[in-house]
Amino acid sequence: MGNPLPKAFFARPAELVAPELIGCLLVKRQEGVALLWGVLVETEANSQEEPACHGYRRRTPSNETLFGEPGRFYVYVSYGIHHCVNVVTHRADWANGVLLRAAAIPGEPERVAAGPALLARRFGIDRSRDAQLVDPDRGLWIAPRPPELAGLGAADLTQTSRIGISQGQELSWRWYLRASRSVSRRARGDRQPPALVTAAPP
DNA sequence: TTCACGATTCTA
DNA sequence: AGAATCGTGAAG
Numbered sequence: 001m002g003n004p005l006p007k008a009f010f011a012r013p014a015e016l017v018a019p020e021l022i023g024c025l026l027v028k029r030q031e032g033v034a035l036l037w038g039v040l041v042e043t044e045a046n047s048q049e050e051p052a053c054h055g056y057r058r059r060t061p062s063n064e065t066l067f068g069e070p071g072r073f074y075v076y077v078s079y080g081i082h083h084c085v086n087v088v089t090h091r092a093d094w095a096n097g098v099l100l101r102a103a104a105i106p107g108e109p110e111r112v113a114a115g116p117a118l119l120a121r122r123f124g125i126d127r128s129r130d131a132q133l134v135d136p137d138r139g140l141w142i143a144p145r146p147p148e149l150a151g152l153g154a155a156d157l158t159q160t161s162r163i164g165i166s167q168g169q170e171l172s173w174r175w176y177l178r179a180s181r182s183v184s185r186r187a188r189g190d191r192q193p194p195a196l197v198t199a200a201p202p
Numbered sequence: 203t204t205c206a207c208g209a210t211t212c213t214a
Numbered sequence: 215a216g217a218a219t220c221g222t223g224a225a226g
Contacts (some may be wrong), residue, residue: 044209046209052209053209054209057223058223060222060223062221062222062223076209076221077220077221077222078208078209078210078221079207079208079210079211079218079219079220079221080208080219080220080221080222081210081211081218081219081220081221082210082211084209084210086209099209101209115210115211116209116210117210117211118210118211162209163209163210164208164209164210165208165209166208168209184210
C-alpha cells in the first residue's frame with residue numbers, strides 16, 4: 001500500500017486514467033492512527049476542450065492547479081460548502097483531471113464516501129491539499145490495485161454520462177465498479193448488487 | 203460591490 | 215422533487 005502509482009500513470013488524458021483508477025486505493029496517513037484507505041469505485045474525467053471542465057472558460061487562481069503538472073491533487077469547493085477531490089492528469093498548461101467520486105472503505109458503512117463531497121469529508125481533504133503532490137511523502141496518495149483487484153477490466157465497470165453537469169452530457173466520461181454498493185448513483189436499469197455476506201451463520 | 207449560479211447532499 | 219447554503223466569477 002506504500003507503493004504509489006508512478007508519475008507517468010497520470011501523464012495521460014483523463015479519460016484513459018479515470019477507468020484505470022477504479023480499484024486503486026486512496027490512502028491517507030494520519031498522526032497516531034492506522035492508515036485510512038478506501039477502494040476507488042467511481043471516477044469522472046474532465047478536459048479543457050469541453051464545457052463541463054473547470055478549465056473550459058479561463059485560468060483563474062482557483063482552477064490554476066488543474067492547469068499545472070499532472071500527479072497533483074486539485075481540490076475545489078462545490079456549492080460553497082463541499083469539497084471535491086481531483087487528480088491532475090495529462091500535461092501542464094492543459095486543464096485535465098479525474099474527479100474522485102466515491103470510495104469503499106473496509107469496515108465502514110458502505111456509503112460514507114459515496115459521492116465526491118462525502119469522499120472528501122471522510123478523508124478530511126480540503127482546499128489546503130490543493131496542488132499537493134499525490135505522494136506518500138505528503139501523507140495522501142494513490143496505490144495501485146491490490147492483487148485481488150488486479151484483474152478488473154472493462155466488463156466490471158459501467159461507463160455512463162457524468163453527474164451534475166448541464167453541458168457535456170453526451171460524453172460518457174463516468175466510470176464505476178458495478179459490484180460496489182458505494183457508488184454515488186447508478187446508471188438507469190443497473191440494480192444495486194447484493195451486500196456482501198461477511199460472517200458465516202453459527 | 204453586487205448578483206447569479208453550481209463537477210452536491212439531504213429530506214420529503 | 216426541492217431546499218439549503220456560500221465560494222467564485224462576471225457584471226456593474
